[in-house]
Amino acid sequence: MLKKITILSFLLFCVLAIFAQSPKSPHGVKFKIDCTTCHTTEGWNKMNEKGFNHNKTKFPLAGQHKMVGCKKCHPSLQFNDAKTECSSCHADIHQGTVGRDCGRCHNSHSWIIPNANVKQIHRQQGFVLLGAHATADCNRCHTSASKLRFDNMRTDCYACHQFNYQSAKRPNHKTVGFGTDCERCHNMAGREWTAKGRGFVHSSSFPLTGAHKAAECRTCHWDNYSAAEKEDLAKSNQCNSCHSLKNSDKARFPAHTTKYLKYDCGDCHNTTSWSSGVRFTQHDSWGRIYSGKHKGKWTKCTDCHNNDAAYVANCSKCHSFSSGKLP
Numbered sequence: 001m002l003k004k005i006t007i008l009s010f011l012l013f014c015v016l017a018i019f020a021q022s023p024k025s026p027h028g029v030k031f032k033i034d035c036t037t038c039h040t041t042e043g044w045n046k047m048n049e050k051g052f053n054h055n056k057t058k059f060p061l062a063g064q065h066k067m068v069g070c071k072k073c074h075p076s077l078q079f080n081d082a083k084t085e086c087s088s089c090h091a092d093i094h095q096g097t098v099g100r101d102c103g104r105c106h107n108s109h110s111w112i113i114p115n116a117n118v119k120q121i122h123r124q125q126g127f128v129l130l131g132a133h134a135t136a137d138c139n140r141c142h143t144s145a146s147k148l149r150f151d152n153m154r155t156d157c158y159a160c161h162q163f164n165y166q167s168a169k170r171p172n173h174k175t176v177g178f179g180t181d182c183e184r185c186h187n188m189a190g191r192e193w194t195a196k197g198r199g200f201v202h203s204s205s206f207p208l209t210g211a212h213k214a215a216e217c218r219t220c221h222w223d224n225y226s227a228a229e230k231e232d233l234a235k236s237n238q239c240n241s242c243h244s245l246k247n248s249d250k251a252r253f254p255a256h257t258t259k260y261l262k263y264d265c266g267d268c269h270n271t272t273s274w275s276s277g278v279r280f281t282q283h284d285s286w287g288r289i290y291s292g293k294h295k296g297k298w299t300k301c302t303d304c305h306n307n308d309a310a311y312v313a314n315c316s317k318c319h320s321f322s323s324g325k326l327p
């Protein structure tokens with residue numbers, strides 16, 4: 001009898017001893033890492049600070065996460081319960097307006113986003129923040145930015161600048177017939193609505209060449225802005241409609257006022273300069289000067305047209321006859 005009791009007590013002691021030495025692990029049955037990697041003999045809550053290298057897990061601890069206690073992320077102490085997606089632990093403050101992938105814009109160092117990254121975020125959306133856009137308050141475009149909502153919105157100029165279009169006066173875009181494709185003429189990097197859009201190609205019947213390239217749109221289109229607010233486009237591509245001879249030019253080249261008048265300035269002049277490259281090609285249809293025997297033999301129109309008043313051709317400078325017919 002005593003023998004039996006002794007044996008039973010011994011067995012009971014052994015069981016108790018086993019329980020006392022290794023209590024049930026809270027980390028789950030599949031957890032295989034040696035207890036002493038993390039625990040010390042001073043008690044289960046006295047951790048071995050340096051023991052466990054978290055960077056070998058699927059979720060290396062960086063930034064602010066290094067300061068966070070294990071239990072904040074592993075409340076169940078079943079370590080593989082934790083999910084690696086930021087949104088599994090952090091509430092989506094943006095209310096679903098930017099998606100679940102917080103790591104696209106944030107890291108674990110801070111929620112604050114540096115200016116350069118804000119620009120990058122916009123570039124990725126195909127909306128580069130340039131000029132006045134780069135310095136505008138977020139709220140100007142994201143009406144709920146103060147609530148950290150960044151709802152989808154249109155990125156075309158007209159979506160935000162409809163008011164500017166409607167109220168444009170010089171010129172009145174609607175009257176003049178300018179389209180709502182602002183980018184054709186305006187550059188969003190500009191802080192003003194001057195028109196020098198990158199891709200702007202001027203009317204094919206009047207390409208801007210020579211001195212016209214540098215001329216402001218307004219000098220041709222609406223500087224002669226009438227009180228009636230009728231701001232028509234330059235109506236004609238005839239040079240004469242914009243250019244006329246100044247009195248000083250008339251004095252120097254009186255022929256301009258008589259015979260030349262039925263021609264357009266562009267029949268003889270180019271758009272770069274009034275004084276160079278003058279070439280009156282039509283002349284050859286009644287008197288060959290750019291071809292035939294006279295090709296390269298004269299230097300100035302006045303070699304033949306020295307009688308400016310009547311513009312009669314005079315051959316006597318080189319010939320002693322006057323047939324009046326050129327070869």
Ligand code: HEC
Nearest residue numbers: 023024025026027033034035037038039044045052070071
């Ligand atoms: C990777 C590190 C790590 C390893 C390895 C580890 N533990 Fe833990 N254990 C912890 C952490 C962290 C806590 C929570 C400490 C606290 O409360 O701050 C903990 C808590 C405990 C607790 C106390 C539970 C409670 O509710 O307070 C026990 C018991 C325990 N561990 C047993 C074990 C046993 C047994 C092993 C070996 C099989 C083991 N642990 C291995 C990290 C570890």
Ligand code: HEC
Nearest residue numbers: 052054057058059065068069070073079080081082083084
């Ligand atoms: C900021 C949150 C965070 C903190 C703080 C943190 N962990 Fe983790 N831990 C994770 C995440 C997320 C995982 C990945 C879970 C997985 O592998 O499925 C992980 C994985 C682990 C794993 C591996 C689990 C597995 O099965 O592979 C262990 C062990 C672990 N952590 C222990 C700890 C200990 C010990 C501490 C404190 C020293 C700690 N963790 C602090 C988030 C954290």
Ligand code: HEC
Nearest residue numbers: 064072073082083084085086089103106107108109110111
């Ligand atoms: C497993 C849970 C977990 C995951 C996953 C996680 N965090 Fe954390 N994070 C925490 C905890 C816990 C804190 C401590 C502060 C707290 O309690 O909110 C913290 C703190 C931070 C902080 C410090 C600022 C603050 O709120 O105190 C930042 C920033 C942060 N996390 C960013 C991230 C980012 C970005 C990701 C994804 C790459 C991420 N976290 C993933 C749990 C997590």
Ligand code: HEC
Nearest residue numbers: 087090091092093098099100101102104105111112113121
């Ligand atoms: C498309 C980029 C983007 C994504 C994705 C994103 N955020 Fe943000 N988040 C921001 C911006 C921008 C701010 C404002 C930062 C600032 O003011 O410096 C912000 C601010 C925050 C703040 C700080 C709020 C405060 O107190 O000022 C938290 C917290 C935050 N985000 C959490 C998250 C979480 C959680 C996720 C994922 C669910 C997430 N964010 C996804 C862009 C993003």
Ligand code: HEC
Nearest residue numbers: 098118121125127133136137138141150151152153154155
């Ligand atoms: C001039 C207008 C404008 C300003 C100013 C502006 N944004 Fe945006 N933002 C946009 C546009 C347009 C988009 C693209 C929206 C879309 O695609 O739906 C955008 C997109 C975003 C997104 C979402 C990106 C994503 O991937 O979903 C965030 C976050 C954002 N902006 C934050 C900011 C912050 C923070 C500021 C201030 C520092 C700011 N924005 C200033 C026009 C602006």
Ligand code: HEC
Nearest residue numbers: 132136140141155156157160182186187188190191192193
């Ligand atoms: C998401 C809205 C948004 C879009 C899209 C947008 N802008 Fe803006 N734009 C603004 C805001 C806001 C300002 C700053 C206004 C201020 O500071 O008063 C601005 C300023 C400007 C300015 C400076 C002159 C002014 O009125 O302040 C020009 C020029 C301009 N934008 C051109 C463009 C062009 C060209 C496009 C298309 C390529 C465009 N914008 C697209 C919102 C937008």
Ligand code: HEC
Nearest residue numbers: 161164165168169170178179180181182185193194195217
């Ligand atoms: C076909 C070319 C063209 C298109 C398209 C165009 N504009 Fe203009 N816009 C101009 C020209 C040219 C000026 C005068 C610029 C100058 O004075 O240098 C101008 C001037 C403006 C002005 C200043 C007006 C004033 O009264 O001072 C605003 C505002 C403006 N545009 C807005 C817009 C907006 C918004 C759009 C698109 C919805 C747009 N424009 C489309 C050519 C265009």
Ligand code: HEC
Nearest residue numbers: 185195202203205206212215216217220233234235236237
């Ligand atoms: C040197 C004079 C001159 C300048 C400078 C000039 N234009 Fe014109 N533009 C004309 C003439 C002339 C026409 C008419 C052409 C025709 O009908 O054959 C015209 C036609 C147009 C048209 C209507 C045809 C079309 O392509 O849609 C637009 C729009 C226009 N101009 C915009 C501009 C803008 C914007 C600028 C400044 C970047 C500008 N113009 C600068 C002379 C000029």
Ligand code: HEC
Nearest residue numbers: 211215219220234237238239242266269270271272273274
């Ligand atoms: C719609 C009006 C318009 C038309 C049409 C036009 N021009 Fe001009 N032109 C201008 C403007 C504006 C300037 C800029 C100089 C100025 O302010 O007088 C200019 C400048 C010039 C200059 C440079 C003048 C200088 O002082 O250096 C020449 C040369 C010229 N134009 C030739 C021509 C020729 C040739 C044609 C016909 C092919 C023509 N222009 C058609 C408006 C026009």
Ligand code: HEC
Nearest residue numbers: 240243244245249253260263264265268274275278280301
């Ligand atoms: C039939 C040809 C012809 C026509 C048409 C014509 N010009 Fe001329 N123009 C000339 C010639 C030739 C000269 C002298 C150039 C030289 O010295 O080589 C000249 C000289 C000038 C000069 C002086 C340049 C200087 O050297 O300072 C101006 C200004 C001028 N023309 C303007 C005009 C204007 C404006 C028109 C239209 C209203 C016009 N021309 C029409 C042939 C023409």
Ligand code: HEC
Nearest residue numbers: 259260280287289294298300301303304311312313324326
């Ligand atoms: C080799 C001699 C010669 C030269 C050089 C010459 N012309 Fe003439 N031009 C003539 C003759 C000949 C006529 C026709 C007879 C006449 O009207 O006297 C004529 C006629 C004209 C007429 C009148 C056409 C009409 O419609 O009645 C003009 C204008 C004219 N020339 C302009 C020029 C200009 C501009 C130049 C210089 C670029 C020039 N000519 C150079 C010989 C010349």
Ligand code: HEC
Nearest residue numbers: 293297298303304313314315317318319323324325326327
């Ligand atoms: C600037 C000098 C100059 C002027 C002015 C001039 N010519 Fe000539 N002309 C020439 C030269 C040089 C020849 C070529 C002679 C040669 O090749 O044998 C020529 C050849 C001719 C020929 C051909 C003669 C032949 O033998 O084949 C005729 C005809 C002619 N000129 C008529 C005129 C008439 C008419 C005028 C006035 C309207 C005129 N020329 C003005 C220089 C001039």
